[in-house]
Amino acid sequence: MSWTRETLKARRVRYADLVPCRNAFVDTRTPGSDRKENFTIIGPGVSENPNQHIHIAEPHGFNVGGARQPEGCLNSQHSHESAEVFIVHSGHWRLIFGAEGEDGSVEVGPGDIASVPVHMFRGFEKLDAGDGFLFVLLGGDDPGRVKWAPSVFELAKEHGLVLLKGGKLVDLRAGEQVPEGAELEQAPNADEVARLVTPTAERLAQCVVRHDQLSATEGAGLNGRGVEECPVIVSRHSGDGFAPGPIVGWWPHGFQVRVLRLSEGAQTPLYHCDEPEVLLVQRGRVRVQSSAGDVILDAGDTFTSPQGWAHRLMSDAPAEVVVVRGTDTPAGPVIAP
Structure with missing residues (x-):
């Protein structure tokens, strides 16, 4: 293909032009998680909102997304089927491990990069004042669906959100209806949670590279x-x-x-x-x-x-x-x- 400056510029996504989704996931109204912005930059990501804007749809074999959050804002505990890598662009963050955050945490700052293993629960919280931004890499053209911790489903129900099998979000407060015959996504049971084991702190330390390293x-x-x-x-x-x-x-x-x-x-x-x-x-x-x-x-x-x-x-x-x-x-x- 013969490239021109204009066609090349279409492959650039400016930070200032990022289009956020403020209701991408089932935890979007959970207190503490209700101020986050999610972005799909390259690929479809794992958003549960079919209206999430995708900047570049071309398959790459991996996805590039982002999260922007103010101080104290949480991304609830969840697990992934494919790789998830956090690249800290700005702000200080805490990565939290375990279904209910009981398995410890690690703090990361600008320039740090962390790859969280598959099949374990993780969440993240913005720690310092102002907005911070993470680039997020996900493995595969289709990175699958998020598996949420049980408490996420309980809180979502309190705030009028339900998740259908296949990953579509339904907002009951906005007047949306669960389609007839649709099956709801269920919280993982105790056996499923037990299988999503958090590795030891020593192993998790092998998954973080500090900027000064x-x-x-x-x-x-x-x-x-x-x-x-x-x-x-x-x-x-x-x-x-x-x-x-x-x-x-x-x-x-x-x-x-x-x-x-x-x-x-x-x-x-x-x-x-x-x-x-x-x-x-x-x-x-x-x-x-x-x-x-x-x-x-x-x-x-x-x-x-x-x-x-x-x-x-x-x-x-x-x-x-x-x-x-x-x-x-x-x-x-x-x-x-």
């Missing part, structure tokens, strides 16, 4: 003067020289995550990728340069690079970009001769 991989393809590529989630050896770690996981992710750091005036070599590549700008401003023209990305913006498309990243000031590469074993960037 990022370390460049020597010889990475995009490294150069003022450019460092740091591994975050690498489950198996990649084609461009990344060894497993620091987050490996004992469950499939379907993608790898790196952090690219650019100093003032730095640029990567010209390259392309044969697998999906998504850029999430953590800080600074990045110029994506190609023969079709430049695309500017600011902090909080998302851009998905066309596969096989030659480009380079440039920055006039220090910048940091989270790079998501499709598959568990990506070949990585192919450097132009």
Whole structure:
């Protein structure tokens, strides 16, 4: 395909242009959870509201979403069938474990990245003043449905919300009716809850990378003067020289995550990728340069690079970009001769 600057700009989602859904899930009216905003940036996500806006529908093998919450706002306890990765863009957060939050927690801040194992309950709470934003990665083109903790169903019923089998939300207070013959989603029973076991604190610690722990991989393809590529989630050896770690996981992710750091005036070599590549700008401003023209990305913006498309990243000031590469074993960037 021949790309133009306009078609490339359609692959950019500006942070300022994100369209929130304020009633995406069955806990949307639960006190403490009623002020959150959910976003589906790439892929359908796991929203229970059929009116949730999807910015880019093109399948990537993974989903990119987001959550924006003010101080004290909770995302209720739930479990996922596929990988869920939190990338802290702004604010300080507490990740809470166990069906009722009884299995401990871990706090994360700007630049930290956590991958929560599948088949366990987790929730998250914004801790400090003002709004904070998390990028959220989900494994697969169809990441399945959320399994909520029992108390979530009880509170939702009190506030006029019910969930149908298949994941559709019905708002009784808004005058919506449960369709005739429809089956309601039921809370997990005691046996189901018992199977969703929280790993030990020691194992969970292997699933978090702090911003100040990022370390460049020597010889990475995009490294150069003022450019460092740091591994975050690498489950198996990649084609461009990344060894497993620091987050490996004992469950499939379907993608790898790196952090690219650019100093003032730095640029990567010209390259392309044969697998999906998504850029999430953590800080600074990045110029994506190609023969079709430049695309500017600011902090909080998302851009998905066309596969096989030659480009380079440039920055006039220090910048940091989270790079998501499709598959568990990506070949990585192919450097132009």
